[in-house]
Amino acid sequence: PDGTQFRAVSRLLETESQAKRNIAPEFNRNWKIVNHGSKNGLGKAVAYKVLPGAAQRMFARAESVPGRRAAFGLYNLWATQFAEGELMAAGDHTVMSQGGDGLPHYTRNDRSLVDCDLVTWHTVGVTHVPRPEDWPVMPVERARLNLIPVGFFDASPVLDLPVGRCHNHRDGTSHPSKL
Numbered sequence: 001p002d003g004t005q006f007r008a009v010s011r012l013l014e015t016e017s018q019a020k021r022n023i024a025p026e027f028n029r030n031w032k033i034v035n036h037g038s039k040n041g042l043g044k045a046v047a048y049k050v051l052p053g054a055a056q057r058m059f060a061r062a063e064s065v066p067g068r069r070a071a072f073g074l075y076n077l078w079a080t081q082f083a084e085g086e087l088m089a090a091g092d093h094t095v096m097s098q099g100g101d102g103l104p105h106y107t108r109n110d111r112s113l114v115d116c117d118l119v120t121w122h123t124v125g126v127t128h129v130p131r132p133e134d135w136p137v138m139p140v141e142r143a144r145l146n147l148i149p150v151g152f153f154d155a156s157p158v159l160d161l162p163v164g165r166c167h168n169h170r171d172g173t174s175h176p177s178k179l
Helices: 065-069
Strands: 031-039 045-052 077-081 118-122 145-150
Touching: 031 118, 045 118
Parallel strands: none
Antiparallel strands: 031 045, 045 145, 077 118
């Protein structure tokens, strides 16, 4: 009633067109890659949570030459069925391409992603606006993508740490004076 609640919503992305997704940091959007064939001790399917860092999409218009050649940059996440030879997000010859190769071509038939050999493609984009400190050598520009196991364990694996000087999970103590 006072705006402090939220609800986590999960939705199965069943086709390649549904799996063309963009991050939405204002909603904390993330994705899970679920293996329904592998269950944990709680009977739930194991998964990996794809947690993107800040990643902008391409600045170029989609109809521009760079936009057509690098159309993978239109979305942060793509998913495809595994197919031999589908290796390059932009296609085999990006620089000489007129566009439409790579992921747009791979997903043109909108194949089902349900219970298939899944390939996920994540686009991490940064725009480097040079600073005086970046010349003559740019020190670093960070981009991030985390894959976090979900449901691989029945409980937190850190609860089974060996007894140490500052913790003893076996008897519930956690302070050196109590050991």
